[in-house]
Amino acid sequence: MRRYQRQAVPVERGSRRRALRWLGLALAVSLLTATFGLDATGAKKKKRRSLPPPPPDLPGQIDYYARQLAGVPLDESAPLAQKIQKLVLDHLGEWLAQQPPGDVPTGVQVRRELENVFSKLHYPFFGQPAVFTEPWKGGTLIGAGYTLGWTDYDRANVVALFESREGKSRPAAVTNFVPRTDLHYERLIVPGTDDFRFFIYGTRLGKSQPRLTVVLYSYDGQSLKTLWETRDVYDGKMDVDKEKVTIRYLKVQF
Numbered sequence: 381m382r383r384y385q386r387q388a389v390p391v392e393r394g395s396r397r398r399a400l401r402w403l404g405l406a407l408a409v410s411l412l413t414a415t416f417g418l419d420a421t422g423a424k425k426k427k428r429r430s431l432p433p434p435p436p437d438l439p440g441q442i443d444y445y446a447r448q449l450a451g452v453p454l455d456e457s458a459p460l461a462q463k464i465q466k467l468v469l470d471h472l473g474e475w476l477a478q479q480p481p482g483d484v485p486t487g488v489q490v491r492r493e494l495e496n497v498f499s500k501l502h503y504p505f506f507g508q509p510a511v512f513t514e515p516w517k518g519g520t521l522i523g524a525g526y527t528l529g530w531t532d533y534d535r536a537n538v539v540a541l542f543e544s545r546e547g548k549s550r551p552a553a554v555t556n557f558v559p560r561t562d563l564h565y566e567r568l569i570v571p572g573t574d575d576f577r578f579f580i581y582g583t584r585l586g587k588s589q590p591r592l593t594v595v596l597y598s599y600d601g602q603s604l605k606t607l608w609e610t611r612d613v614y615d616g617k618m619d620v621d622k623e624k625v626t627i628r629y630l631k632v633q634f
Contacts, residue, residue: 438471442507443500449530450505454559461536464528468497469540469554472524476542476549484520484544487513494526505530510539510563516576519545521552521599523578527563532585535560539580541599553604558593558611560584566620568596575600577607579625581618592616594627 434444445463452460475493479485485493491511498507512523525539537557542549557563561582568577576599583590594616595609610616616629 438467438497439500441467442497443505446501446505446507446528446530449534452530452534454534454536457530457534457536461528465538468494468526468538469524469551471497472540473542473549473551476522476544479549481547484513484549485522487511487522490522490524494524498526504532508562510565512565512567512578514567514576514578517574517601519543521576522549523565525557525563525565525580527561527582533560535562535584537561537563537582539563541604543601552601553599555580555597555604557582557595561593566618568620568625569622579618579620583616584612586612586614589615589630592618592627592629594618 431448434441442464445460445467449457449460472490472493476485490513491509494507494509494511498509501507506527506529508527508529510523510525510527514521514523520543522542522544523539524542525537527535527537529535536559538554539557540554541552543552557580561584563580563582566579566581568579570577577596578599579594579596581592581594583592585591591612591614593609593611593613596607598605598607610627613627613629614632616627619626619628
């Protein structure tokens with residue numbers, strides 16, 4: 381009967397170290413190659429997804445930035461919404477300055493100009509103007525606002541005041557009314573005061589009934605201040621007459 385014997389083959393320590401060293405080097409090269417390959421692929425993908433430059437016309441630029449709001453939550457929308465706000469208000473200021481001396485645009489004319497600015501937006505994106513013109517201290521105050529929406533719930537509001545006096549129009553103040561609502565105005569005349577007081581109000585969709593938010597502003601010729609406000613009242617409705625303001629709403633108990 382044959383017997384097999386195992387015989388150890390001696391390996392020099394130096395050879396083993398060299399082999400391990402070469403193996404480690406090969407693994408490092410493989411990892412670097414894989415890493416650079418992924419980076420290059422990622423760079424290519426990023427390059428493919430880059431957006432073209434915005435079109436030259438203003439309605440096209442508004443549409444360009446509004447479309448980038450798709451899928452953007454409201455609390456992350458400020459950079460794009462502010463870009464659109466700057467484009468709109470800069471244009472409106474230039475347009476008002478170009479009016480013939482002594483010719484104050486009507487509310488209808490201002491609304492049409494804003495509608496033209498938003499003319500390339502299509503559902504679900506929209507820009508809804510809200511405008512007023514009121515005489516004040518021998519001049520005219522123009523309220524030029526809009527609601528910018530990109531879903532049924534995500535909406536940003538901007539209201540700019542322009543003061544037209546002695547044949548010249550100038551920007552007076554800007555405020556961002558509460559988000560997620562539409563936009564309406566009511567003037568409030570208070571005897572014995574010389575400031576311009578007005579309400580901005582709007583409703584937003586609620587779980588079962590719309591919610592009303594109302595803010596009373598005062599403009600003294602220098603700045604716009606908040607005097608009073610109420611937010612998110614359930615099924616709220618507001619009535620303003622010469623002597624009083626009435627807000628009716630449902631009180632919900634849980």
